[in-house]
Every structure is written in structure tokens, then in C-alpha cells.
Amino acid sequence: MAKRTIQSPGVEIREQDLSLRTPTPAGTTVYVTGYTDQGPTDEVLSVTSLSEFEQIYGNPKTPAERYFYHTVKATFNSSANLLVNRLPYGSGTGEGFGSSISVLAYPVTAVGSSTLEAASGTYLLGQPTQFNITQTQYTDLVSGNLFSSWNNTPLTSFSSISDLSGAGLIIINRGQTVIDGKYQGYYVGLADNTNINPASNYDSIKTAYTVTQSAGSTGLTSYISIPTTRLDFSLTATAAFGSNPATNSVSQIMEEKITGYDTGTRSFDDTLNVGVFKLRQSVFANDATTLSYLLEEGYNGSIGYHRQINSENGGQPVNFFLENLENSSRNIETLVNPYMSDYFSGIKLNTDGTPAKKVRIVSQQLINALSSPTLSATVNAGCTLTQLSAAATSIGFGDALFPLGAYGEVKINSKEVGNIPGKVSRALERIRNDEVFDIDIIAEGGLGTIWTTVCATGLTYFDDTKTAASIEALRTSNDLVDTSARDYYNTIFSQFNVFCGPIKDGGRGDVFFIADPIRQILVTGKDNKVINIPGKNFSTDIYWAMRHQFELTNTSYSSVFANYIKVYDIYSGLYVYVPSSGFAAARMASTDADQGPWAAPAGYSRGIINDALDVAFSPNQRQRDELYKFNLNPITRIPDQGIVVYGQKTLLKKPSAFDRINVRRSFLYLEKATKSVMKFFLFENNTLFTRTRVVNTLVPFFERVKQSDGLYDYLIVCDQRNNTTEVIDNNELVVDIYLKPVKSAEFILVNFYATRTDTNFQELIGG
Numbered sequence: 001m002a003k004r005t006i007q008s009p010g011v012e013i014r015e016q017d018l019s020l021r022t023p024t025p026a027g028t029t030v031y032v033t034g035y036t037d038q039g040p041t042d043e044v045l046s047v048t049s050l051s052e053f054e055q056i057y058g059n060p061k062t063p064a065e066r067y068f069y070h071t072v073k074a075t076f077n078s079s080a081n082l083l084v085n086r087l088p089y090g091s092g093t094g095e096g097f098g099s100s101i102s103v104l105a106y107p108v109t110a111v112g113s114s115t116l117e118a119a120s121g122t123y124l125l126g127q128p129t130q131f132n133i134t135q136t137q138y139t140d141l142v143s144g145n146l147f148s149s150w151n152n153t154p155l156t157s158f159s160s161i162s163d164l165s166g167a168g169l170i171i172i173n174r175g176q177t178v179i180d181g182k183y184q185g186y187y188v189g190l191a192d193n194t195n196i197n198p199a200s201n202y203d204s205i206k207t208a209y210t211v212t213q214s215a216g217s218t219g220l221t222s223y224i225s226i227p228t229t230r231l232d233f234s235l236t237a238t239a240a241f242g243s244n245p246a247t248n249s250v251s252q253i254m255e256e257k258i259t260g261y262d263t264g265t266r267s268f269d270d271t272l273n274v275g276v277f278k279l280r281q282s283v284f285a286n287d288a289t290t291l292s293y294l295l296e297e298g299y300n301g302s303i304g305y306h307r308q309i310n311s312e313n314g315g316q317p318v319n320f321f322l323e324n325l326e327n328s329s330r331n332i333e334t335l336v337n338p339y340m341s342d343y344f345s346g347i348k349l350n351t352d353g354t355p356a357k358k359v360r361i362v363s364q365q366l367i368n369a370l371s372s373p374t375l376s377a378t379v380n381a382g383c384t385l386t387q388l389s390a391a392a393t394s395i396g397f398g399d400a401l402f403p404l405g406a407y408g409e410v411k412i413n414s415k416e417v418g419n420i421p422g423k424v425s426r427a428l429e430r431i432r433n434d435e436v437f438d439i440d441i442i443a444e445g446g447l448g449t450i451w452t453t454v455c456a457t458g459l460t461y462f463d464d465t466k467t468a469a470s471i472e473a474l475r476t477s478n479d480l481v482d483t484s485a486r487d488y489y490n491t492i493f494s495q496f497n498v499f500c501g502p503i504k505d506g507g508r509g510d511v512f513f514i515a516d517p518i519r520q521i522l523v524t525g526k527d528n529k530v531i532n533i534p535g536k537n538f539s540t541d542i543y544w545a546m547r548h549q550f551e552l553t554n555t556s557y558s559s560v561f562a563n564y565i566k567v568y569d570i571y572s573g574l575y576v577y578v579p580s581s582g583f584a585a586a587r588m589a590s591t592d593a594d595q596g597p598w599a600a601p602a603g604y605s606r607g608i609i610n611d612a613l614d615v616a617f618s619p620n621q622r623q624r625d626e627l628y629k630f631n632l633n634p635i636t637r638i639p640d641q642g643i644v645v646y647g648q649k650t651l652l653k654k655p656s657a658f659d660r661i662n663v664r665r666s667f668l669y670l671e672k673a674t675k676s677v678m679k680f681f682l683f684e685n686n687t688l689f690t691r692t693r694v695v696n697t698l699v700p701f702f703e704r705v706k707q708s709d710g711l712y713d714y715l716i717v718c719d720q721r722n723n724t725t726e727v728i729d730n731n732e733l734v735v736d737i738y739l740k741p742v743k744s745a746e747f748i749l750v751n752f753y754a755t756r757t758d759t760n761f762q763e764l765i766g767g
Helices: 050-057 063-076 135-143 161-166 250-257 364-371 385-395 420-430 447-457 484-500 538-550 581-594 621-629 661-681 688-707 725-729 761-765
Strands: 029-035 044-047 081-087 101-106 108-111 121-125 129-133 169-173 185-191 207-210 271-281 291-302 332-336 357-361 400-403 441-443 512-515 558-560 564-569 574-579 635-638 642-645 711-717 736-741
Touching: 029 063, 029 447, 029 581, 044 050, 050 063, 050 081, 063 081, 063 447, 063 564, 063 574, 063 581, 081 420, 101 135, 101 161, 108 385, 121 385, 129 135, 129 161, 135 169, 135 332, 169 185, 185 207, 185 250, 250 271, 250 291, 271 332, 271 357, 364 385, 420 447, 420 484, 441 484, 441 581, 447 484, 484 512, 484 538, 484 558, 512 581, 512 661, 538 621, 574 581, 661 688, 661 736, 688 711
Parallel strands: 029 081, 029 441, 121 357, 207 400, 441 512, 512 558
Antiparallel strands: 044 081, 101 129, 101 169, 108 121, 169 332, 185 271, 185 400, 271 291, 564 574, 635 642, 711 736
């Protein structure tokens, strides 16, 4: 019971919010990645209409682009929300990426000490020098073999790779991105915690620097300032409480939005905010030279190797070292000089628990603060104005965006698809954070066919009229002698499958993947149906080929719809066959909106594909039987009904409730909703009151699902039975939810009985 606050007789009103309810997931979000002729690469965009997609990404001109375009177009014929990502053309990782790895080496000075390993003090970081290193040098750098040892005496300038040993901080361009001739690319900014007060101006980042030449062996320090006229955003802004403050300036992002907590206290004097920004042409700007920005990643971490912070999820404190926080980054890797991080000497804290060392960025705003009599007393800079000014002269200013990538004008004149597995891996890593990207379904969009074809034919571009012996080798009822086509395809499929799969296996655990069969199994040449070719038959040339393609898969998080869809492509004026995954995703999204994910996205009510002209083959009942036994979902043409999805199996081989799409997606839906509400119980006391609130919060939601025919029944247990004293002592709260998922009627058996005229029907059926 809360303690009263009034001290004399009277009435005190208290209010407590016990109205927490489970939020219902809003809409179905489908993610598709593929090739287009234009538009931003390496970036996820929410697109709301086909015309908007065409405005950003252009019109399809090649088979690979048609696969992406028509997968997106099919998804728009539903109520789905759509997220898209363009894969770059070009060899390797493609346009926007290079073969070398660039590093930014930040010089450092130790205030009051000639060495970095001081008992206490302040470190000042200045303007970095950019170097390009090879893959071997990168491996040597991160493993500690590039130079014999780190330098305890800081260097104020660098002229060779070996000088990196004297840097205070090194930021490595792990993604191997480049800066092009339009200044597009990735940039990095640093900010300390002296400028976090929202009453002060947002001015941690004063300039955006870029490069127009490659860094030589002696490094690059002569950066070019990007004119502000080229930017459609502000670098700085007035205070939040000032007159007409600019919102979402880069400095405001750096100071306020990198973390979700206040880092302006003395406990964070040894931390840096690291922001990775992507500058690229604005997708809707009339001026092709105008650049907009996107915050790709943001980290706040300590320079102290042993520093810890309380976990946001409760439990034991977690390590707060900057090098460890960006381990999952797609773009950067940081190295802190071990003498600066107390790696050798252990953690150093003051008696009040604050860090004994401070880190500061040499910046004009910090100089201004120390120059002002009214501000200098409130700024805990850890250095004098004289010391800071001297550092500015010796190591320069660090209050800018610096180019993370090396200069590399990459012009792609061909449609070379490059390393699709590597590109898909980077694309999926971009959407791994489920708190940022709420995704329900991923459609393959034929990427497996594209990769299998270019590998099997030896071409650098994708031509869907080509086939190869390794693809034809799939057409056998015997064990495969040539497994290369299947192996090529699995390099794509396995990435999506693992990404969507259980968390314990490294996946997100909340996304469903729709795969596509290899096109040449069903259609060869421009539009020749394999089933119609003399000498070809269903069993050998279609069934066994697809069975071999997917025989190594065993998962309930993926499915395949065994057909290709014929559509009219207005941009080529041709009738073309495109992958079915986008059409299947549209059926699932529409089913979610009409009834719920617990309904089967198949049959005459929810499985009719209205925007398809034909299918590559129309399996009859016996052929559908063969496909379904191996978890391949048929799509067939039914007279007077149209093209219908005739299956809803996952690729799980064992007999289980999860071998059906509606059951798997029901669980994903319920798990996502439960996770979204349970986070509000973090740090609550594990008492009877809290456990009762958990049950009372979840029951209305599960009851609504049950009343909507989503469950036969359920049971939620959160009491002393599963929250024993041992569980409580481990700072855990356990909720067990037992579900009886609904099953769809996929096999309807109608029995006719002939009886005598004088038969009593009630006696016959035992009524």
C-alpha cells in the first residue's frame, strides 16, 4: 500500500492504472527484396501503392526486375503493408560497395598525462584519418596481429598503417561501403555527454565531410565539406525550448535519439554516442543532387573495457564496453586503445561510482562552453580551455560527420546480379530487429531461381529462358547424382529459412517465409510449359524435380506453393510467368484481414487468385495428392472458379499441428501479441498481485481469439505452480500458455447410403 503524503486530516486521492490490455497486431506486413533499375539500395522502405513503388524504383526491364515487380504488385492486391528493399546490381556485393575496407583512426590526447594509461584523466578525440586496408590487414587488425602492440603514447597524426597502434579509437567499415561521386554513402559521427541538456542547442555535429579521392598509403585527412545546399536536412538546430527549433537534425539525433535513457549524468562521462548515417539522394526530390539522411545504427557505450550497466531486461548487469555493443552491426566495428580502456589495469571508478576517466570530442561547442563564464561552471569537460584549444590545434575537431566508406565511384552499366547470397544476408541483417521492423511474411520473389540459374549457366546476368544440365538433373526419381542445382538454391532458401526460424536457431522466430520452386522445373524458354512438352510428364519432370529441390528442408516456418503464375507485363508487352510467393502472401494477408491468421489461406473462399491469367500447370486430384504428401502446396485452375490455392502445408516433415500454415501463423500471431504486452511487466515484483495481473491482461485477448474461431480452447498458468521459489530467486516470471489450435477441414468425406423404403432413419443412425 502506498504511504499517505498529507500530514493533516483530509482526503487524499490516489490513482493506479490497472487497465493494461493486450494490443492486437495491426495488419499484416510483407517484406520483399529484389532487383530494380533505380532507387535506393541497402535500405528498407514502406511503400503504400504500386504507383509509389514505380516512382521510386522505376519500371521492370529484365526478368529479375519483373520477378520483384510482380511479387510486389501481387502483394498490393491485398490489405498487406509492404516493406521493400532493393538489391544492388554489380559483382560481389554490388553498387555502393568496394573491395577494400576503410578505417577511421581517431587521434587522442590524454589531458594531464603523456601516456594513455593514467590513473585518472580525460581523453580528447579529434579529426580522424582515413585508411584503406585489405581483407588480410583487416583480419590482422581485429586479431591484434597488424602491429606488435598498441601504443601507450598517443599519436596526434598518422602516416602509415602501423601508426594505427597509437590511435585512441578506430572505426572499421565492416560493410565495405563506398562514397560515390554524388557523396552518397555511409558516414559516422561521435558525440560525448557534455551536450545532452535539451536546453542547449543541438550542435554536436557541425559539418558533414566527404571524400573525392582514394586514401593512399599515408592516409587521408583532406576532407571536403559537403555544401549545406546539397542537404535537405539540418546538421544543427536551436534548443528544444528555443524559437522554431529544427526537428530531426543530425545533432538532435546524436544527442537525444541514440539511446532511450538520459546519458547527461556523470555516470556516463566515459561514454560516446556513435551514429551511423546513410546519405543518399532523396527519393522524391526533383533535384538529383539533393541528399537526405537515414540513421542506420546508433550506439552508446563506454571506453572502459570492464564497465557495466544495469540490464534493461532485469537480472545481472551487462558489459557496457563500446567494442561489444556493435557486435551485431552490419556496418562498423570499433576498436578502443586498450591502454585507454583500462584493459590491462582493470576498472577504475571514483568512490561515488562514477567513472574515473572521461572521453570528450574536440568540438567548437565545447570550446564555446568553456569560454563562457556562465557555462564553464556547469560543463564537466574534464579539461581547461587552454588544454582543449591546444588539442584542437594538434589533433583537429571531431564534431562532424566523417565518411565511413572510402571513395569509390561505382558505375554499373550491366545487369550483373553479383553475389546474391551475400546481398540477401546483408538485407536480412537490416531487418533483424523486430522492434524496428514488424514483419509477418517474407516472399522469396524468385531469388532462388535467379541464383540457381546464373550459377548453373555461368552467366553474370539472369536470363530466365536459359537452363542447364544441373537443373535438368533434378528430373529423376532416383537419388541425385548432380546436386549442384539444389545446393545453389539452398544457399538462398536456407538464409531466409534460418532468419525466419526459431530464436534458439538464430532466427527471429516471428516471421513466416514463402519459397518458390525453380522456374525451369515448370516453364522453359520464354513461356513453354514443361507439362506440354512431348516426352515430359508430371511424375518425373515436375514432381520429382520439386521434391529433390526441397527434400532437405524440414521446418514449420516456411512453405512453398508449387507453381508459377502467368501475368501480363505492360512494360514489355509480354505474357510472362512470375513466382507465386507474392500471390500466396497476398492471400494470407487478405485472410488475416477477413478472418484471422487461424483461417487457411486456401480454397474457394480465401484462396482464389483473381489477378492471375494462368498457371504453369494445373494439377488434377491425383497430382495434387502427390504434391501434398511431400508438403508442396498446389495451385490449380478450376473451371468456372479460376485459379485456386489448393493447399496450406508448411515444410515440416513430422506429423504435427505445425505442419499447417494456419496453425503456425496463429501461434506467431499470438506469440507476437503476448510479447508486446509482457514487456510492461518487466521489473514488476514477482508477487501474487503481478501474476494475477498477467493472467487478467492476457485472458481477454485469448478469449476474443477463441470467440473468433481462432482457438478451440486455451489455458494460461502464472501462479505458484510454475513460479517456484527457485524461479523467483532467478529474477524470472514464468507464464505457461496451453493452446488447442483450430484445424481446417482439408478432407471432406461424404458417405451415401442406399436403404430400404421402410427403414427408420433414427434407428439407423442410433438417434
